[in-house]
Amino acid sequence: xxxxxxxxxxxxAKRIVEQQKAAERRRRVTIWTxxxxxxxxxxxxxxxxxxxxxxxxxxxxxxxxxxxxxDGTAFAVGSGPVTVDIYEDFMCPICHEFEQQTGPAIAQMVxxxxxxxxxxxVSILDRASNGTEYSTRSAGAAAAAAVDGKxxxxxxxxxxxxxxxxxxxxxxxxxxxxxxxxxxxxxxxxAVNDKTYDSWATKATETFASRGYNGTPTIVVNxxxxxxxxxxxxxxxxxxxxxxxAAG
Amino acid sequence: xxxxxxxxxxxxxxxxxxxxxxxGLAAVFxxxxxxxxxxxxxxxxxxxxxxxxxxxxxxxxxxxxxxxxIALGLLLLIGIATRLSAAIAAVVLVIFIAGIVSAWARGLxxxxxxxxxxxxxxxxxxxxxxxxxxxxxxxxALAGILLWKPRTKFSLDGLLLGER
Numbered sequence: 001x002x003x004x005x006x007x008x009x010x011x012x013a014k015r016i017v018e019q020q021k022a023a024e025r026r027r028r029v030t031i032w033t034x035x036x037x038x039x040x041x042x043x044x045x046x047x048x049x050x051x052x053x054x055x056x057x058x059x060x061x062x063x064x065x066x067x068x069x070x071d072g073t074a075f076a077v078g079s080g081p082v083t084v085d086i087y088e089d090f091m092c093p094i095c096h097e098f099e100q101q102t103g104p105a106i107a108q109m110v111x112x113x114x115x116x117x118x119x120x121x122v123s124i125l126d127r128a129s130n131g132t133e134y135s136t137r138s139a140g141a142a143a144a145a146a147v148d149g150k151x152x153x154x155x156x157x158x159x160x161x162x163x164x165x166x167x168x169x170x171x172x173x174x175x176x177x178x179x180x181x182x183x184x185x186x187x188x189x190x191a192v193n194d195k196t197y198d199s200w201a202t203k204a205t206e207t208f209a210s211r212g213y214n215g216t217p218t219i220v221v222n223x224x225x226x227x228x229x230x231x232x233x234x235x236x237x238x239x240x241x242x243x244x245x246a247a248g
Numbered sequence: 249x250x251x252x253x254x255x256x257x258x259x260x261x262x263x264x265x266x267x268x269x270x271x272g273l274a275a276v277f278x279x280x281x282x283x284x285x286x287x288x289x290x291x292x293x294x295x296x297x298x299x300x301x302x303x304x305x306x307x308x309x310x311x312x313x314x315x316x317x318i319a320l321g322l323l324l325l326i327g328i329a330t331r332l333s334a335a336i337a338a339v340v341l342v343i344f345i346a347g348i349v350s351a352w353a354r355g356l357x358x359x360x361x362x363x364x365x366x367x368x369x370x371x372x373x374x375x376x377x378x379x380x381x382x383x384x385x386x387x388x389a390l391a392g393i394l395l396w397k398p399r400t401k402f403s404l405d406g407l408l409l410g411e412r
Binding site for chain 2: 025026029030033034036037040041043044045047048049051052055124126127202205206209210212214230231
């Protein structure tokens with residue numbers, strides 16, 4: 001064995017030891033970082049779970065408006081044999097369109113005692129009011145109006161004064177002012193300011209979702225959802241036909 | 249072994265390509281989670297709109313998912329256990345794609361809720377499942393790069409392994 005060879009053997013052995021050390025280190029790092037990743041994800045999941053539980057206990061204590069029907073989710077208008085459920089968000093432009101287009105026909109059917117309309121205010125567009133949660137606030141205000149016997153009137157002024165989707169919506173002072181314009185008084189104002197029915201609105205929206213509905217307006221005649229072609233907004237004619245068919 | 253090979257230009261470039269993939273994927277998850285975390289009820293409705301589970305289950309998934317997305321985004325951002333993180337991201341993306349495909353196949357008209365709270369698609373708007381899937385496949389490709397070449401620059405993995 002020459003000297004040079006021995007030297008090469010020694011460096012080779014040294015390199016092998018170094019490689020083993022590096023491999024060992026890599027193994028340790030991989031194991032511990034993997035454990036870390038799994039732990040972080042588990043914790044994140046638990047945080048989500050906890051936040052949900054907290055929100056649920058909030059809505060569980062919601063005060064349901066005394067006049068609400070249908071599991072406390074709706075306000076009934078009229079006394080006809082056919083039930084028309086209308087799920088609306090006061091921020092939703094297409095709901096406004098529906099009210100303008102078909103509202104008068106519905107009012108006529110109520111007068112003619114053909115239908116009972118159950119209005120379900122829901123708040124699915126809270127994201128569209130710059131964090132002021134206009135959908136929830138307006139639905140809560142509508143509930144307060146219903147308790148004071150002015151749902152239909154208040155429902156109308158809310159749509160007549162609908163803020164633009166994506167704006168901050170109407171503030172509470174404006175909601176109260178609109179209430180005054182239809183004859184609502186101090187108890188209404190207090191309910192709006194105290195957000196008395198806001199968690200109720202959240203709960204009613206959950207019921208809406210749990211019934212399998214996703215969008216607003218959702219119009220249901222005697223338990224059957226009514227839409228236009230391609231799940232578009234039904235025309236007045238389509239709705240009238242559905243009511244006639246349901247009346248038998 | 250890398251030591252013996254003379255590094256080609258591509259080998260030298262891989263850590264940088266992987267770094268871009270890692271940061272891109274991190275941004276995807278952070279944004280997707282961040283947009284949902286502020287309104288968990290909406291997130292629950294988005295999950296529920298897929299009509300694949302009961303509302304109560306959808307509620308839990310909808311609440312947990314944004315937090316998981318943010319956590320995964322942060323893990324990718326700092327680059328810890330990159331290969332595992334990328335694998336988890338890939339699994340999650342495959343589940344998302346499967347969900348969209350199933351909604352498409354059943355003719356549901358929903359917003360995928362990928363980068364929003366989704367759920368409700370009202371009259372006039374149509375679902376764009378094809379684009380949603382294409383985008384998710386793109387993200388899946390980023391995860392694929394990381395699975396294949398998990399070594400990246402500016403990562404905690406690199407720091408812990410004593411790489412520069």
